[in-house]
Amino acid sequence: MAKSLLVVDDSATMRKIITRTVRKAGLSVDDDIKEAGDGNEALTRLEEGNVDIILCDINMPGMGGLEFVKKVREDPTKASTKIIMISTESADELIDGVKADGADGYVTKPFTPETIQKELTPYM
Amino acid sequence: MPDTTEEIQSKVLDLTVEAFSTFAEDIETMFDTEVTAQQSDITEGTPDDLKDAYKKLAAVCSVTAEGAVNGEFHIIFDKDGVFTLPGTFVMQPEQVILQNRKSGKQEEAQEIGDALAEVGNLLVGAWDRIFREELEGHKHFVQSGTFIGNVWANTEESLRIKPDEELSILSFEMTVAPLPPFNCSVIYPKSVFEPVAEAPSEEAPPEAEAPAEETPAEETPAEETPAEEAPAEEAVPQAEVSAEEPKEAQDKGPVTEAISKMAESPAYLPGDFSDVSGILSGLKAKDVMRKQVSWATAEATVEDLVAKMQQDDTGYIMIGDGEKLQGIVSKSDVRGAMSPYLQSMFAKWRSSMDVATLQIKSKWVMSRPVRTVTPEASLQVIVQTMTEHGGRCTPVVDTAGKVVGTITVFDVFYALLNCSTASQSAGRAVEAPPLA
Ligand SMILES: [Mg+2]
Secondary structure (H helix, E strand, O other): OOEOEEEEOOOHHHHHHHHHHHHHOOOOEOOOOEEEOOHHHHHHHHHHOOOOEEEEOOOOOOOOHHHHHHHHHHOHHHOOOEEEEEEOOOOHHHHHHHHHOOOOEEEEOOOOHHHHHHHHHHHO | OOOOHHHHHHHHHHHHHHHHHHHHHHHHHHHOOOEEEEEEEEEEEOHHHHOOOOOOEEEEEEEEEEEOOOEEEEEEEOHHHHHHHHHHHOOOOHHHHHHHHHHOOHHHHHHOHHHHHHHHHHHHHHHHHHHHHHOOOEEEEEEEEEEEEEHHHOHHHHOOOOOOOOEEEEEEEEEEOOOOOEEEEEEEEHHHHOOOOOOOOOOOOOOOOOOOOOOOOOOOOOOOOOOOOOOHHHHOOHHHHHHHHHHHHHHHHHHHHHHHHHHHOHHHOOOOOOHHHHHHHHOEHHHHOEOOOOEEOOOOEHHHHHHHHHHHOOOEEEEEOOOOEEEEEEHHHHHHHOOHHHOHHHHHHOOHHHHHHHHOEHHHHOEOOOOOEOOOOEHHHHHHHHHHHOOOEEEEEOOOOOEEEEEEHHHHHHHHHHHHHHHHOOOOOOOOOOOO
16 A cells, blocks of 8 residues: 655755655655655644654754654654654764664665665565 | 864865765765766965856855864855756756856845755765764864855855955866856865864863853752752762853842842832832732742653743742652753753754753752742842842742742842832833743
């Protein structure tokens, strides 16, 4: 069954790039990919309806990605929602930290359709 | 680690060439197009020397570096670059990009401003990888600004550089196939190459204040309600709070001095304020206290306290069972316990250790014992209590030992302002000071 996706990034340009790349990766995802500009908006999107996989930026004004991951993981009803971080940040401490907080995967920019495919396939 | 200005400068200029080609490769990877970056020039000069290459419309990405390179530097793109890179990011057709390069104005450039910021983001990411691998002592780069427009109208705003600043300028010719090349330059103020003293690893981030004189704060022994002493080993994390205390001390200075003089001798007040002495002795704790008291348990975490403070819009939380007081936690206690890297501006450098500070328990950060007053205590007594012992929030406790309210210095101010204005019938509007 097609998975439902939520793309969280403060940059509309980056949300478009991510959405486009996911489509290019040829994964079975819903036609309607949801979007949010920061963690708070993303929490609202999550309340509105079913989301299987979240692709989430780290540096965003308002609620950033690290805080967002923790917020989602506090909610037991969202335990099955997968969270993949996407960022230019490449420091190991940061990646390990956010994974410890409950992120399921981490993609460092630049990414390709292949990178995205590899990261998302286990959850399809 | 390079340790002279010359060594740092030469290493950084080398790495810049490498970082630029990594940036080009990153764009290639993401946008599946051929991108090259060729070094075209290296010079020393002032902002004026950039005028020939960069006419009116240009874009500047500013980057703040910490570590071996220290300070802000900038990457400037000419008009062709302004339209080419973001245009590529948003997949504009080649014809549109070419048209914009020819006749695009500020307006068209602003439209792709979001994409330009993303160009900057990718650029900083590429540079950070290279510098982290190859420059010992490098800590991090953070994207600190994006400017699009007429650079020369005000270079201190656009380039964030003084007109006579000495610069190292490294220029590149970039090509995003099949479009014609464009120019960009990396502008390093020479000051960023100056060696900085090696800081200890536990160093506080730039804006943490340096420790000032010791302050008794809220830790002095209580007279009226001695609270239970916590076991000694649990007091250890208190040390983390000390970073914030000097601020408290600075804040406290002028406030308590004025109140203190008023309390000692109302005659101290200049002008026709003789009624204030009456207010101080006439008003009681029960008249000015807030009855809404926020509580948390000694096991509550800093994260819980932050949420509670936001939810209840308060700066102070009583620690205990809802009646009997074990301690008090102020907003600055909480801030002192939390890693400063949890502030959104430091998000980039946050690690799991920083996040772990949210799990520190109230009992480790609370002030105790707590100095309290009875509901019948006069304002004068309250002011004296606060002044002598430094606390800015005093719980009001009844004879059974139950907390019935709290009074902050702002409540005292508010009571003074309210009463004195009312009695003067001057008809001035009194605005309440912000609460804690
Ligand atoms: Mg972002």
